[in-house]
Amino acid sequence: MSPLSRSLVVDRPGRHRLASGPPPEPGPGEVRVRVAAAGICMSDRELYDGHRDADYVRYPVVPGHEWSGIVEAVGAGVDPALTGRRTVAEGFRACGRCDRCRCGETSLCSAGYDETGFTRPGAFADHVVVPARLLHLLSDDADLRAAALLEPAAVVAAAVRAGAPEPGERVAVVGAGTLGLLAVQLLAAVSPGELTVIDPREERACLALEFGASDTRTPKRAEEVRGGYDLVVETAGAATTAADACLLARRGGRVVLTGMFTPGAVGIDPVHLSLSQLTVRSVFGAPSSAWSYAVRAFTAGLLDPAPLITHEFPLEQFAEAVALVGAGGPETGKVLLRP
Known part of the structure; x- marks a missing residue:
């Protein structure tokens, strides 16, 4: 593994840079995932252009809420057996304690909005760190390129x-x-x-x-x-x-x-x-139950997002990739970043 980990940082609307440093360390209850693919959606374009509501973004930020990858390291209190597993993860950092969370409505968490890729570092990077409790594990032969679309599928x-x-x-x-x-x-x-x-x-x-x-x-x-x-x-x-x-x-x-x-x-x-x-x-976002539904459908072969993917870019070509999203071209489907 390279000693450095890259991330695409949007410092403020219209300004981005490719940063590098040591791979992020997972804290207690967290995992570090090596990103395989990350989708760019209109919310990311709005974030980059500065059109996202200020209550739903925190600059500077590493975008990327649609992604898939492989667990590379675990923090304290996390089962080491997760290492090497293919996975996706929920984006909302629901508290798990409020009335809405306890009713299973995690996308309505009353603790306040907090989401990977908008208020927390996301997956337009070599690595992303997330709470292990948000993981949805995939089969060992899962297509990680297609799995990057499981967030919109959820x-x-x-x-x-x-x-x-x-x-x-x-x-x-x-x-x-x-x-x-x-x-x-x-x-x-x-x-x-x-x-x-x-x-x-x-x-x-x-x-x-x-x-x-x-x-x-x-x-x-x-x-x-x-x-x-x-x-x-x-x-x-x-x-x-x-x-x-x-x-x-x-x-x-x-x-x-x-x-x-x-x-x-x-x-x-x-x-x-x-x-x-x-x-x-x-519907805004997806509760845990919807994530489970989407992952089960994907694993059973009832859901195949792969045909939607039309463009793939490395992190270095983020500007070109994000320009395609929302441009209206009929030939443009899902655009991926492939760290």
């Missing part, structure tokens, strides 16, 4: 669990980005009667069919089927997609919002919401 798993799909139901997914296509795979495993993906991009629609969708529609064509779905999972976070998702649901249907909406997004019509008796849920 968010989608939280949405699917909240939506409670049943076999034979009509289901729609709004958006065919990373979250949307991962949602398609998880929803397809429940055997819906119909699984429609709504996205304006033809290339993404074709990929949705490969992932298990039975139909695709543009937003314009989706107006023809308003009020027709038992469950609608919104993943796009565009200005109108929350309102659009509610219009797609049947009376008494369910809507789950997972997109990260920006200020100015169109609100949901309260009259329609009331008269249609909709159940509307939102």
